[in-house]
Amino acid sequence: MATVGWLVDVLRGAGVQVVVEGDWLNRMRPGSFDPIGVLWHHTAATSSASNPHPALNICINGRSDLPGPLCQALVDYHGVFHVISAGRCNHAGVSGGSGPIPAGDGNTLMIGWEIDYNGVDQQMTAAQYNASIAATAAVLTRLGRDASHARGHRETSTTGKIDPSFIDLNTMRSDVAARMTGGTAWSATVDNSTAGRFTAGTSWGVSSYSGQRYGADYRYADPVAASDAAWYRFNVPASANYRVEVWYPANAGYNSATPYIVATSSGNRTVYVDQRTGGGQWRGLGTFALPAGDANRVAVSRWSSASGYVIADAVRLTRV
Template sequence: MATIPWLVDVLRSAGVQVVVEGDWLNRMRPGSFDPIGVLWHHTASTSSATNPHPALNICINGRPDLAGPLCQALVDYHGVFHVISAGRCNHAGVSRGSGPIPAGDGNTLMIGWEIDYNGVDQEMTAAQYNASIAATAAVLTRLGKDASHARGHRETSTTGKIDPSFIDLNVMRADVAAKMAGGTAWSSIVDNSTAGRFTASANWGVSSYSGQRYGADYRYADPVAASDPAWYRFAVPAAGNYRVDAWWPANSGYNSAAPYIVATTTGNRTVTVDQRVTGGQWRTLGTFALPTGDANRVAVSRWTTAPGLVIADAVRLTRV
């Protein structure tokens, strides 16, 4: 059975903070282990600044129904990697196949990160996400694999797993690819509260009702058959292709066909999204050709016949 005794050194070389948990080199499950990818999970435990790794003991020792270790590393609230095992772990179960990862024994095929957050009313912290991106990029580089070999458990599970919640896995892979390419691609976020970068009429109210919001608050307005967009202004550094991601809090009373307008090099493009679902995370609207310059580039429009409040929260551009 193969092992990955290089894991700690690779993580630390990537700038990831590491805590070694006991005899990690010899703590493993019996069976084959020949990893070709990295699998992201969430633990379903509620972590916090004062209780950053509530699931650590379970990940090391297992549960009554599943023997430990349950992952190669747990990622705590602060983004610290607690390295548990250099070998096979019970984290993936049977894989149905996803991307380049074939169907088969997921515990053989993939290294697992358990990111410690509950995934129901708690999303992963920025520290957890950034550390997991850096770690995944470093490990895939060591394995000689590209970013498509980073998967989420919900993509490979045969039993309906939902983890990791509140992230777009395509965005995750794009961020891993950028990291593997030698750095971070140009990216900029404009929130509804970003000074000088967001404009909206007085018809757009301000709310902090939803805990899924980006930042302190977000804007909302009733749908109307009129042009009254909320605009996001970006200083695009060079003409090229940019991925446009949007963040909104979801609620059953929000709009099912909220229009986003992207001002591209060839004119405005409109993408509609259902703001009743998939809130509290970055969702990709698409990749668009944008011109250079500092101008209004993305808008949320009120012009929709669908019922429910239209939400304007945050938008992100990333050079691809």
């Protein structure tokens, strides 16, 4: 049976902080292990700065219904990789196939990261995401595979798994690809509470009702036959193409045709988003040519013929 005894060195070489958990080189499940990709999970445990890895013991020792180890590494709240195993682990179950990952035994096919957050009302921290991107890129490089071999458990699962929650997996793969090619893609996020970067009129209320929100709260307003836009300001570093993504909490009572306005190099472009569905994660509006400079770049308009609150939460730009 193959092992990945090189894992710790590869992670450290990528600048990832590593803690080795006991006899990781010999802790593994019986069976074949010949990985061709990396699979992301969330643990469903609530982590925090003071309790950064609540699921570590379970990931090492397993549960009554599933013996450990349950992953090759756990990623704690601070982005530290706790390396648990160099061999086969019970993390993936049966793969239904996704992208270049074929159907079959997921535990044979994939190296697994368990990212320690609950995935219901808690998203992964920036430290967890950034460390996981760096680690995934380094491991795929070592395996001789490209970024398409990074998958989320919800993509390969045959039993309806939802992990990892609150991330766009296509964006994750783009970020891994950029890292693998030595890219340092510029990216910036503006939330409705980002000082000096968000403006909205007095008709926009503040709410923390939905657990799918980005940050502490979000803004909402009734639709009207007038723009009254909430604007997000970005300091775009260079004239280039940028991926525009939005985050909003979804609710059946929210607006089905919310207008997002992108101020591009050739004029404003409007994209309509159904905010009744697809919330609690980054959702792409498309890739647009944007000019350099510090200016209002993306807006949420109230001018919608549909009923239900229009929501303004967070916007992310990434150079591509």
